[in-house]
Amino acid sequence: MKSSSRTFRAMIPVSVAALVVLAGCAGGGSSDSDKPNDVSTKVTSKPVTLNLAYTDDPPTNALIDAFRKKHPNITIKAQQTPFSDYVKSIKLSMASSTPPDIAEYNPGAMRALVPAGLIYDLEPYAKAYSWNDSFPASSLEVLSSDKKAKEYGTGGLYAVPGALSVLGVYYNKDLVSKAGISETPATLADFEADLKKVKDSGTTPFSLGGLQVGGFQLWNALTNSLGDVTQYRDWVYGKSGSSIETAGAKEAAQKVSDWVKAGYVPQSANATADSDAQADFVNGKSAYLITGNWAASAIQKEMGDDVGFFLFPQKTADADKIASGASVAFSISSKTKHPNEAAAFLDFMSSPEAAKVQVESGFMPVDTETAVETSGVLADISGAFKSVVEDNGIVPFPDFAAPDMIDKLTAGVQGLLSDKTTAPDYLASLQESWNSFHE
Amino acid sequence: MSDDVTRVVPGRAQVRLGTTTAAVRTRRRTRGRATALLYILPAAAVYLGFAIWPALNTAYLSFVEWDGISPSTWVGLENYRTIFTSPTLGPALWHGLVLIIFFAIIPCAFGLFLTALLQGGNRRGMTAFRVIYFLPQVLPLVAVGITWRWLYSSDGLINQGLDLVGLDGITRAWLGDYDYALIALGLIGTWAMTGLCMVLFLAGAQKIDVSLYEAVALDGGGSIRKFFTVTLPALRGEITIASVITTIAALASFDLVFVTTNGGPANQTTVPGLLVYRLAFNEGNIGAASALAVLLTLMVLTVITLIRLLAREKA
Numbered sequence: 001m002k003s004s005s006r007t008f009r010a011m012i013p014v015s016v017a018a019l020v021v022l023a024g025c026a027g028g029g030s031s032d033s034d035k036p037n038d039v040s041t042k043v044t045s046k047p048v049t050l051n052l053a054y055t056d057d058p059p060t061n062a063l064i065d066a067f068r069k070k071h072p073n074i075t076i077k078a079q080q081t082p083f084s085d086y087v088k089s090i091k092l093s094m095a096s097s098t099p100p101d102i103a104e105y106n107p108g109a110m111r112a113l114v115p116a117g118l119i120y121d122l123e124p125y126a127k128a129y130s131w132n133d134s135f136p137a138s139s140l141e142v143l144s145s146d147k148k149a150k151e152y153g154t155g156g157l158y159a160v161p162g163a164l165s166v167l168g169v170y171y172n173k174d175l176v177s178k179a180g181i182s183e184t185p186a187t188l189a190d191f192e193a194d195l196k197k198v199k200d201s202g203t204t205p206f207s208l209g210g211l212q213v214g215g216f217q218l219w220n221a222l223t224n225s226l227g228d229v230t231q232y233r234d235w236v237y238g239k240s241g242s243s244i245e246t247a248g249a250k251e252a253a254q255k256v257s258d259w260v261k262a263g264y265v266p267q268s269a270n271a272t273a274d275s276d277a278q279a280d281f282v283n284g285k286s287a288y289l290i291t292g293n294w295a296a297s298a299i300q301k302e303m304g305d306d307v308g309f310f311l312f313p314q315k316t317a318d319a320d321k322i323a324s325g326a327s328v329a330f331s332i333s334s335k336t337k338h339p340n341e342a343a344a345f346l347d348f349m350s351s352p353e354a355a356k357v358q359v360e361s362g363f364m365p366v367d368t369e370t371a372v373e374t375s376g377v378l379a380d381i382s383g384a385f386k387s388v389v390e391d392n393g394i395v396p397f398p399d400f401a402a403p404d405m406i407d408k409l410t411a412g413v414q415g416l417l418s419d420k421t422t423a424p425d426y427l428a429s430l431q432e433s434w435n436s437f438h439e
Numbered sequence: 440m441s442d443d444v445t446r447v448v449p450g451r452a453q454v455r456l457g458t459t460t461a462a463v464r465t466r467r468r469t470r471g472r473a474t475a476l477l478y479i480l481p482a483a484a485v486y487l488g489f490a491i492w493p494a495l496n497t498a499y500l501s502f503v504e505w506d507g508i509s510p511s512t513w514v515g516l517e518n519y520r521t522i523f524t525s526p527t528l529g530p531a532l533w534h535g536l537v538l539i540i541f542f543a544i545i546p547c548a549f550g551l552f553l554t555a556l557l558q559g560g561n562r563r564g565m566t567a568f569r570v571i572y573f574l575p576q577v578l579p580l581v582a583v584g585i586t587w588r589w590l591y592s593s594d595g596l597i598n599q600g601l602d603l604v605g606l607d608g609i610t611r612a613w614l615g616d617y618d619y620a621l622i623a624l625g626l627i628g629t630w631a632m633t634g635l636c637m638v639l640f641l642a643g644a645q646k647i648d649v650s651l652y653e654a655v656a657l658d659g660g661g662s663i664r665k666f667f668t669v670t671l672p673a674l675r676g677e678i679t680i681a682s683v684i685t686t687i688a689a690l691a692s693f694d695l696v697f698v699t700t701n702g703g704p705a706n707q708t709t710v711p712g713l714l715v716y717r718l719a720f721n722e723g724n725i726g727a728a729s730a731l732a733v734l735l736t737l738m739v740l741t742v743i744t745l746i747r748l749l750a751r752e753k754a
Binding site: 087088091095108111112113115116118210211212266267268269270271272273276403404406407410411412414415417418420421 | 506507508509588592611612613620700723
């Protein structure tokens with residue numbers, strides 16, 4: 001313990017020292033250099049090599065392979081960094097004198113890279129390729145921000161999505177039908193009635209990873225159902241004067257506490273990691289699990305046809321579908337020598353060929369029009385996703401709202417789960433963090 | 440530099456030895472000092488480059504506002520003000536102090552107890568005991584943390600054991616319990632640190648003169664008397680070292696907390712090291728992270744000085 005924690009403390013200053021040197025070399029992007037010149041949708045026919053930094057795979061490598069088939073002269077050299085180091089390393093390498101041409105987008109890193117002018121505002125390419133038509137609007141909105149990277153959903157476009165994700169409810173078909181439930185719930189009230197039936201049949205309704213992100217994703221899903229979507233979106237984007245202390249968010253937080261008391265969420269949730277919650281669900285210890293499509297292939301592999309997926313239900317059956325979602329997205333370095341070729345890679349994400357890769361690797365396709373054959377739970381998810389996109393109902397995750405929001409969300413929901421924090425106190429702690437970043 | 444090296448070739452120095460005058464002696468002393476410095480240089484350079492310079496740089500960074508990329512701006516004591524007014528600091532420092540009980544005090548006491556049991560002649564299986572108790576020190580704490588998370592889970596081994604002896608009323612997911620998480624976390628530290636203390640104390644006890652124990656025995660003292668009269672005073676040095684090492688581990692703990700509770704539930708197990716990490720890597724606030732790191736270092740130094748003063752006064 002001693003030596004490793006010491007090394008850790010010693011490492012911060014070392015990497016920090018490296019940053020100083022590199023930042024000095026970078027010299028900062030001037031304001032003219034953050035939009036590409038000579039924008040063209042034509043790519044060269046000469047051999048070109050692009051470097052790409054990423055952390056998520058799948059889908060990145062499969063997308064690169066598919067792109068290569070279309071443009072054999074463009075070689076993409078990909079460099080993967082584990083997620084835990086990605087934010088640090090991408091900031092460093094984008095600021096260096098030889099940055100990768102394309103980098104996987106990360107909201108934490110971009111808060112520093114956008115103001116420094118190190119990644120391109122892609123607006124000219126968006127116009128040239130008409131990305132506003134080929135990408136779902138909500139998926140681009142979340143990747144645009146003002147020049148200070150404080151407010152999202154406005155200003156320039158800094159990345160485009162290469163694969164999309166959506167949050168929903170997985171259910172164990174066997175356990176649910178044993179509880180006497182024959183169809184997926186149409187409203188939140190239906191869902192609560194189902195939870196009671198499952199509980200009465202002797203099964204714990206939810207597995208929940210309260211130790212990590214699972215806890216606040218439950219609150220997030222409830223807020224999407226009970227709250228006002230515009231208020232929520234504005235708050236996450238950082239629109240001036242927004243607040244999360246709304247009636248809907250409060251009701252959602254209260255429901256988290258109530259569901260623990262009713263026994264729908266296990267007492268042990270706060271000590272459960274997301275992977276443990278998923279393992280419990282897969283092993284039939286619970287009937288429901290709230291998580292995203294990224295877990296689909298692993299869950300299907302274990303459970304086969306015994307698992308289904310539905311969107312967390314809204315208050316009324318005919319309400320617009322709302323669900324949180326994110327994307328694996330890509331940005332272009334403002335120092336690249338081949339901006340047009342890099343942009344061609346980004347444009348490729350909305351192609352039918354990419355859609356096939358995206359679905360096969362367990363993600364949602366950017367181009368929702370392309371029919372890709374799926375079966376089982378993957379078919380449930382793509383159907384659900386399509387209906388949310390049609391209602392323009394994909395909203396960002398709440399940890400997007402401020403750099404330290406994820407800690408406030410995790411700790412706050414843990415307080416709700418252990419009945420030590422009240423719903424208003426929880427929301428006040430989120431708003432305090434929001435205010436200190438945005439105001 | 441290379442010139443110096445040729446001049447201090449032993450053969451030549453010896454030749455001069457015969458004709459030593461005061462002036463030559465002084466010159467040789469200077470040269471000798473230069474040689475000594477030259478020998479120190481490699482180690483000193485590594486130490487300066489990787490310990491002193493980063494530490495000074497951290498101190499400098501604690502006075503600037505910096506996100507890691509953009510140019511930094513001098514903000515004076517602003518970062519320290521941020522740290523001191525942050526509502527998360529107080530509880531984190533308190534948790535660090537509580538962990539001293541579990542990381543330092545209990546392991547030292549337990550280590551002494553084991554030493555008293557194991558010392559004195561070659562008991563059978565001595566090596567086995569040493570290996571078993573020292574094993575936690577060898578394992579990486581990240582692996583230890585994940586294993587303990589499972590042991591502590593709602594259907595883990597510890598709760599199964601409690602069920603078995605009829606204590607099923609108190610079973611819970613210990614690391615997720617609002618009131619018990621910090622204690623559960625501390626006990627992992629106790630488990631990890633006890634072996635280290637014991638091995639240090641056993642090594643110290645081996646150098647105690649056996650005749651001292653015989654003297655106590657002649658005076659009619661039993662093994663408890665022997666322990667308090669002979670062993671305990673003889674181990675003062677080892678106890679100081681063990682206390683210092685384990686106290687640093689408690690105050691500067693990070694990895695164990697990071698993998699077991701990550702500060703949860705509801706910030707009941709946050710420690711200063713975890714806050715440094717969050718400030719630097721989640722929030723990109725390098726200045727405030729450095730300020731907290733400086734503060735933590737000062738706190739560790741203060742506590743260590745206190746321990747050493749206490750040990751000296753007793754002498």
